[in-house]
Amino acid sequence: MSLTLTVNGADHVVDADPATPLLYVLRDDLRLNGAKFGCGLGQCGACTVIVDGQAVFSCLLPAVAAQGRKVLTVEGLGTAAAPGPLQKAFETEQAAQCGYCIAGMIMRAKALLDAKPRPGEAEIRAGMQPNLCRCGTHMRILRAVRRAAGLPANPAVPA
Structure with a gap:
């Protein structure tokens, strides 16, 4: 079946089974390899992209x-x-170690900051929570999100 997808502002016609996960169409048909296959279960976030303003x-x-x-x-x-x-x-914050999760983290952060340009610390943590970094650079990732939002690098975290 032919599908027309608007990706990064451009229309693309692809021939794919409608049930094919968007991730495979992005990577295999459009050669956009930023989103990664991590778990295939929606539990790690390596495949995160934004659809109509929402991280998915x-x-x-x-x-x-x-x-x-x-x-x-x-x-x-x-x-x-x-x-x-x-x-x-x-x-700048050297948030990537292996780099596998970073595209998904960036997209999750983009959706968060588009919805709330100056989120509080709890909102940042909650907003980023669905995505996992197996290398453990979460603190650097949080600093990067704060930097992008123009917030202090290391705010006091409420207990």
Whole structure:
């Protein structure tokens, strides 16, 4: 079946089974490899992209459900030569260790900051909670989100 998907502001026609997870269409058909396959169960967040402003696990979303909606991947935020503000914040804070989760983390942070540009510490932690970093750079990731939001690097965390 032909599907028309709007990804990073451009329309793409792909021939895919409607039930194919969006993640596979992004990676295999569109060659956008930022979103990663982690668990396939929506539990790790490595595959996170933004659909109509909401962070979603692309491993769980059927490609047909993305038709008529705006999909944003990490590739739509900037490039290695000209990183976007979130990408730059993650780089400055050295938030990536192995890098596998980072695209999903950046996309989750983008959705959070688009919805609430200056979130509180609890909102940042709750907003980022669905995504996991197996290398344990969570504190650097939180600093990167705070940096991108223009917040203090190390706020007092309420008990």
